[in-house]
Amino acid sequence: MSEFGEIYNAINEAQDGKGLTPKQEQILKAAVEIFAEKGYASSSTSEIAARAGVAEGTIFRHYKTKKDLLFSIVTPFMTQFTVPLLASHFTKEVFDEPPEGLEPFLKKIIKNRFEFARENAPLLKIVLQEIAFQPELQSRYESVFLEEVFPKFERALNELKEQGSVIDFPNRSIIRMIISTVVGFLVTRFLLAPESEWEDEEELDRTIHFIMYGLGGK
Numbered sequence: 001m002s003e004f005g006e007i008y009n010a011i012n013e014a015q016d017g018k019g020l021t022p023k024q025e026q027i028l029k030a031a032v033e034i035f036a037e038k039g040y041a042s043s044s045t046s047e048i049a050a051r052a053g054v055a056e057g058t059i060f061r062h063y064k065t066k067k068d069l070l071f072s073i074v075t076p077f078m079t080q081f082t083v084p085l086l087a088s089h090f091t092k093e094v095f096d097e098p099p100e101g102l103e104p105f106l107k108k109i110i111k112n113r114f115e116f117a118r119e120n121a122p123l124l125k126i127v128l129q130e131i132a133f134q135p136e137l138q139s140r141y142e143s144v145f146l147e148e149v150f151p152k153f154e155r156a157l158n159e160l161k162e163q164g165s166v167i168d169f170p171n172r173s174i175i176r177m178i179i180s181t182v183v184g185f186l187v188t189r190f191l192l193a194p195e196s197e198w199e200d201e202e203e204l205d206r207t208i209h210f211i212m213y214g215l216g217g218k
Contacts, residue, residue: 024062026052031069036122040070040130074127074137095152102165105156106208110182114189114204121190128187150175181211 020028030051034043045066049056063069099105117124131137153175160166166174185207189198 021062023052023054023058026054027059027062027069028073032073032122032126035070035073035129036125040066040126041133045069070126070130070134071136073123074130075140095156098159099156099163099165101163102160102212103208105160106178106211107204109178110185110204110207113182113186114200117186117190121194124186125191128191178211181207 027048030048031043034048034051038047043066045059046056048069049059052059059069063072127137131141154171157166157171157174161168185203189200189203
């Protein structure tokens with residue numbers, strides 16, 4: 001399941017130190033593929049078992065319900081993708097050092113999340129499909145965001161304001177604008193139009209420019 005990169009490691013770490021068995025790897029890989037293709041509600045454990053090449057009963061030996069299977073995939077992904085702007089082990093790189101200016105700060109966030117989304121596009125699709133319909137996911141997302149992301153983001157913005165690099169808007173408004181722009185870019189790039197002829201470096205720079213200056217002519 002190496003194509004899922006960091007999330008595979010995160011799921012492994014979430015197994016109380018036991019790691020994933022080969023059959024769990026097969027089940028999770030098949031579940032990711034089918035949930036991404038059909039959505040959680042339209043998928044069945046029998047389909048997942050067939051794709052994984054295991055008996056359906058094997059799934060229920062590892063996961064009590066289909067929802068448990070969904071959460072075993074989505075929860076580590078949400079944690080990784082949400083901290084700091086949706087990846088926990090990037091907090092040091094993005095937030096623990098004082099920002100040197102708005103542009104380098106945005107570049108760190110966007111480049112980190114771009115690579116993460118590139119490696120985990122099917123999982124991103126599952127989260128976007130299911131978060132509107134799964135109150136438990138909404139609650140977990142809100143908790144991670146408010147406890148882990150917002151305070152670090154707000155501290156960085158306050159430092160940028162002191163430098164004169166950021167307009168004196170409420171931090172919540174600035175964070176909303178940054179997140180909606182970055183996530184919108186990643187969703188368009190990897191889920192809505194992945195086959196378009198993208199010039200990724202130019203798109204990254206344009207996204208940063210848009211956040212900093214908007215679309216109005218000088």
